[in-house]
Amino acid sequence: MITTKSIRYVLSFACILLIATVSNIFAKEVHESKILDHNIEIELFLKEHKLKAIDHLLLPYENSEKVSCFINKSFQVLSVSSSNKKLDFKTTSNGDGQRLEITIPSDPRQSDSVILDIAYEGTLFEKLGSPEKEDLGETTGTIGEEGVYLSPACAWYPDIPGSLAVFKIAITTPAGYEAVTQGTLVSKKSDTDKIYTTWEEKNVSEDCHLVAGMYKVTSIKHNGIDIYAYFFPEEQGLVETYINATKRYLDMYQKLLGNYPYGKFAIVENFFQTGYGMPSFTLLGSTVVKLPFIVDTSLGHEILHNWWGNSVFVDESQGNWCEGLTAYMADYYYKELKDTASADDYRKNICRKYTNYVTGQNDFPLKRFIGRKDQATQAIGYGKTAMVFHMLRQMVGDDLFYQSLRRFYKDKIWQQASWKDIQDIFEDTCKTDLSWFFGQWVNRTGAPFIEMGKTEVTQSSNGWLTRIEIIQTSPQTLLGKGEPYRLFVPIQMELDGGNFYTVTEIKESSSAVVVQTASQPVHITIDPQCNVFRRLHREEIPPTIDFILGDNEKVIVYPTGGEGALQAAYKNLAELLGEKGGVIKADTEVTETEMTRKSLFILGGPAENKIAKFFVDNLPKDFIIEEGSFMVNKVPYRDTGNALLVTSRNPKNRDKGIALFLGLGSDTIKNVGFKLPHYGKYSYLVFADGKNVDKGTFAVTDSPLQRYLKK
Secondary structure, eight states, X not given: OOOOOOOTTOOOHHHHHHHHHHHXXXXXXXXXXXXXXXXXXXXXXXXXXXXXXXEEEEEEOOSOSEEEEEEETTOEEEEEEETTEEOOEEEEEETTEEEEEEEOOOOTTOOSEEEEEEEEEEEOOOOOOOGGGTOGGGOOEEEETTEEEEOGGGOOSOBOTTOOEEEEEEEEEETTOEEXXXXXXXXXXXXXXXXXXXXXXXXXXXXXXXXXXXXXXXXXXXXTEEEEEEEOGGGGGGHHHHHHHHHHHHHHHHHHHOSOSSSEEEEEEESSOOEEEETTEEEEETTGGGSTTTTTTHHHHHHHTTTBTTTEEEOGGGOOOHHHHHHIIIIIHHHHHHOHHHHHHHHHHHHHHHHHHOOTTTOOOGGGOOOOOSHHHHIIIIIIHHHHHHHHHHHHOHHHHHXXXXXXXXXXXXXXXXHHHHHHHHHHHHTSOOHHHHHHHHSSOSOOEEEEEEEEEEEETTEEEEEEEEXXXXXXXXXXXXXXXXXXXXXXXXXXXXXXXXEEEEOSSEEEEEEEESSOEEEEEESXXXXXXXXXXXXXXXXXXXXXXXXTTOEEEEOSSSOHHHHHHHHHHHHHHHTTSSEEEETTTOOHHHHHHSOEEEESOTTTOTTHHHHHTTOOTTEEEETTEEEETTEEEOSXXXXXXXXXXXXXXXXXEEEEEEXXXXXXXXXXXXXXXXXXXXXXXXXXXXXXXXXXXXXOOOOTTEEEOOO
16 A cells, blocks of 8 residues: 555554643543533535534533643634533643633532533644655645545544544535545535535544545445445546445454444545545545555455444553454455465564564563554564464464454443453453463563474384474573463474374473374474464575665665766665665765675665675576666566666675665656565565566575474
8 A cells, every 4th residue: 555554543653642642731630521422513614724613512510610621722712602601711722732621610400411512613734745755644634625634633623532422523515525424424415505414423432533525425235334435536437346345344244243333334535645444434545546456455454443443442551452453354364365375474474574673672562552653563563463363363263263352342342442351351252361371472572582403203113203392582682581482383294104283382491392193204394384473583584675674784875876867866765765774875985894794775776886786796596687777587677667676685694685776767766766665575576667567575495493304
């Protein structure tokens, strides 16, 4: 996808921090009541980038004189009243938010709840980010003729942090602009100038998002669920494909987990590039929806978030479990449905990414994960969490795994849930103590590192006995010191008379495992398909983009030769890649020591970059680079729209890697360069006119966890 930010709150990490900051600001001072009901009437004035609204808030009344909430700092609060009586209020700007403090006169006849009518107006117009900076998804709220996007991070309605409320939203838009938010469509009417649309969700939500655009709306009903497609006129050819896929995903997840929690699901096209999942709808950018793989991957991921995150909420005080669980039951599950090899590769890539990006300095336990902000937090919060659920499933079996998840969904719907809730339900369903499992995987930092020790093969009266020593270590430089993990480790053996597979439990730093087979073993491998979440050996990791970008000691080398436009494009790309860490240097500045001890990201071919010759002399098989052209897998590329990225191990230091990126035109460098981090698991990429036309990951042949046994 164009953006990798696909989180259930539609917020970047910066936005999450903003809300957390606002919450902390008010936590000590606000009235303890939480909002129970939002009934919002809002009109959008697109040319003026303005909204005007009134929110009829319902909240408990406990004889307190003051209630505090927050709202966008640029908005003007016009009035506050209750039962047609105007109330005193004051606003205070504090940091990125605006605090609204309302005085409620004491009244002995007052019921146990009160409705506050808060009228306000203001402008919202954020300039959209650039794809090169990967910050398109940072936009929190904007109103314009191109479209409307309002997320809770921009505080477009008054709220009290921590509230779980129901929402009814009556939206007035100019003629031609359709508005959508969470919930069920209550009414829609129009006149010459305006469209009036009302949505209502009677179950509680943590927040609310509102989107509007010049959509053509298609709707069908499927097994009692309203499915909508809000697409721009240019993309009407995609509507049937998306609706049919939505039906398929809804049927699949209802069978796995239980009834879909909402009355509708809408696929909404966005005017900037996003891939977001909100309660009862998803927001996909206009470029994103046209990508052919989105229907088979991201769409299902966002639909599944309506079970995990949007109806069973996350108690983030104990860590965000839902992103990894959603990734496991969507992204990974689709690979599993495709074939075993795809699922195996997905798990291997999780372990590769963790090994490449996570160090002793940036690691943390799952109980501290809130949202992703970079590759390391993604590797932990998404990847490690997905593997935790995979190992749990392998341990308890499919029947109990899905039975536990169905119960978790049924018991915790419309509530905040934590890792402890997941543990309790799995323990009760499976009738076993899992405190050790959640303790080592959720509360503990790091991952085990497994080695194969001595192996001995002896013949017995019943066949052959193979003694295998399995060692697990925790290098202090990476993981810190800690107790050995309790692991269920797969062992695969090739025999004279076929193959043998078993899983053994280990608990110690060194465990001796004895395997009996009918015929003589020839080859043995420990955890060949990465069913255990662990740090990988160097030999298990092919040279990939992640391998080089994940090295904080890398040197990004831009060229000083070639045309001026090419030099400028490469220099800009170096600065972009350098934002992820590493040192940026010209090819004339790189030292022999750096070439030996560092990973290198070389920009430009031998005609532009002096260091490139060092790499070209060690190119992998089937790759040829010449001035103004290159050849990959016997296919020549000579057009200015062509670009190549290829990686290898550093021949002077096998613990380090080298990547070379070559664009045959300055525009190509600009249009392709920013996409490279999104292809992190690949060893090489070929682009034509901005489109990826060839890619691959080099095979790994030798691993310390496999051994040939002598006869």
